[in-house]
Amino acid sequence: MSYRNPTAVLPTHEVTNMPPHMGDQDLWSSDLALREGIAREGAAWAEPQLADFGQVAGREEVLELANQANRFDPELKPFDRYGMRINQVSFHPAYHALQDLAVAHGLPNFAWNNGGAGAHVAHAALNYMLNQIEGGVLCPMAMTYAAIPTLKASPEIAKEWLPKLLSTTYDKRDIPVGEKTSAQMGMFMTEKQGGSDVRANSTRAVRDGEGYRLTGHKFFCSAPMSDAFLTLAYAEEGLSCFLVPRFQPDGQRNGLFLQRLKDKLGNKSNASSEMELQNTWGLLVGPEGKGIKTIIEMVQGTRFYCAFGSSALMRQGLVQALHHTAHRSAFQKLLIDQPLMQNVLADLALESEAATTLSLRLGRAIDEGEAGNQEAAALARIGTAIGKYWICKRAPNHTYEAMECHGGPGYVEESILPRLYREAPVNSIWEGSGNVICLDVLRALQRDAEAGPAFLREVESARGGNGHLDKALDDLKEALADHSDIELRARRLTEQMALVWQAALLVKSAPAAVSDAFCASRLGAAWSGSYGTLPRGADCNAIVQRARGLG
Structure with a gap:
């Protein structure tokens, strides 16, 4: 929260070397990976809506609403004052304001109200931007979005419910759905x-x-x-x-x-x-x-939300770390210009861009599957599980590392970092925790004749673009062909698939500084998974400048 002319000269000292308050963020224009991904994955037509919402969702007043909605917990009201059962939950007004903002901009239903190429890509981008500021309100958005294809399979139910679920008016009233302007x-x-x-x-x-x-x-x-x-x-x-x-x-x-x-x-x-x-x-x-079988399509949709939701948390943590280090000096030098900090920031930026890129690619696979492309539908089925597992698994340590870039100021509640850190584990646990997701990947490989081949064709399309990737592709194919102890190896196998896919996408779409550093670190020898361990030769400055929207 910004304040008008805070007093820097205090009785005992002058406050210096502190970053300015960030103020309003433009969640769209500052995110090059997002903007390029929207154009690449077929959603360029939605850029005006996305640009507008990026400014709206990034306003400082929206962040303050998010802070209030999380500071004042929902309260259970099982009975009214006379002891009659009502089974209600009371929310802080800030929560309803955030719901109103989200529904008005189509966050639960944009893809279904704007069908066609890029619809799910743009849908993901809208939710990704708000999720950087507040994740809790995205839960009803996710379930409403994901329920719609399941309901379409029952025409009589769909006839009653879909018009309400597709509304862009938020109606918080606890009354029968026939009397409401919208529903969740x-x-x-x-x-x-x-x-x-x-x-x-x-x-x-x-x-x-x-x-x-x-x-x-x-x-x-x-x-x-x-x-x-x-x-x-x-x-x-x-x-x-x-x-x-x-x-x-x-x-x-x-x-x-x-x-x-x-x-x-x-x-x-x-x-x-x-x-x-x-x-x-x-x-x-x-x-x-x-x-x-009926509800699994809904689960597919909520897992998609988990993947890009965790991508959003990583992006916002990175944004906060970049802002702090660009304005804070130590030992006569800005933190962002110091080699080791630059390595940490560049590594965080690689993880964030890889997560965003994979999430948007999943959106295109869903779009193409909706249009009848069977190979794309197969890729979406197995790819959503892969993305959900790996992106969500990487988010908690990413948000912690972004917090550490701030030192002590990142550990206090006035910062958004503690809230991001507490939020980060949830997507890995909800909608199937790690083991469940990895076993789903195995089931897709074993029971879905189209899933494995669709995935391999996707990643093989980048062969020849990077030596580390080529070797990782060979290693992955060998691992997939080995069925011994495969359940024991399910996490390792899913991780391999995720890293190879992210690397392939970056090799095909990102600047060489990004793709080369990602492949050298994630697919090279002795990667520990810790941030700030990029090898010699990585162009950390170029990666950091791109993450700041300057590349």
Whole structure:
């Protein structure tokens, strides 16, 4: 937060050598990797909207709203003053202001309202920019976006719900959806006894006229004020997918009983609850017994959000570190000009650009898959899991390293860095933690005949562009051909695939200073994963200047 003319001359000393307050950020024009990626991946038509939103989302007042929304936690209100059950969550007004901003700019539905080439790429970019400032509000955006293709498979449900989900007006009222101007969709699948093993679920569903009645519990239900939820329960034919609204068709509240709100490490603005379902009315989505197959497309969408959401956290951490080091001196020299700090900053910049580049490439694969390109659809299926695993896994240490670039001032709550750091682990845990994601990559390789070949054609297209990459490609193909102990090696294999893919994308699209340094460090010998260890010959200054938007 900036202040008018703070007093620098104090009774005992004068405050000097401190960076100026950053003030408003232009999240679009300062991000060369984002701008180039938008043009390259087919979304140049959306540049005016993206440029406008980059300025709006980067305003200092939006950052202050984010600070308030995370400082004042949501509060559970299970009962009204007379003891009647209402199952509500109360949010700070800043949270609603951020929701209004997001929905008005199409963050939950831009891709579906602007179909065609580049739609999902531009959608990712919009959310990526706001996620740099505040991540919690993106949870209902992600679930609403991801639910839409699942609902399209059930035309009668889609007819009622899609117009509300595609609205760009935020309506926070807790009333039946038919009376609202817009709606948001949530999702909860996991239960206490099974977690990611949803086949261990115990929630049951029995027919009740045209609908079903569900009884059971869910252990993690984020954005519990959503207007409806997709969930899993066992029906007569097996595990099935259901849409459960907050209100029943007769206008009475549905049997969704909030038990408590989770006291989470981060993501504080977004409420996450435990919920019991007691004779809860719902509609079947897709066939009975095909619940996982029905809901998996929604999971694909939320994992896409995890990938570019973690990319956003890395970008903002880098922006903060660049600003601080460009204005802070030590030993008669700006930090940003000192060789070791420049190595750290350049390494952080490489990681950030590689994550953003891969996220936008995933968006194009989704776009092309939507248009009927089967190879692109296969790449999106396996690629989303690869990107979700690796980008999210790299984010926590990246935000920590950006914090360390500030020294002590980065460790205090007036800085955005502690909030970014607390936010960073969540995307790696939600929507399938590391082991689950890597096993999904193996399943795609083993059961999806198109996935492996589509991925290899993608990365092989960069062969010849860098010697380190060529060797890594050969090593990867050898690893993929070796099926011994493959489950034991699943993390290592997924990491190899991610690094080779990021390297291939950078070799084809980024300046040589970026691609050469990335390949030499990530694919060369003895990479530890620590930041600030770029080898001799890396053009750190060129990489840093590009990250500042000056390259």
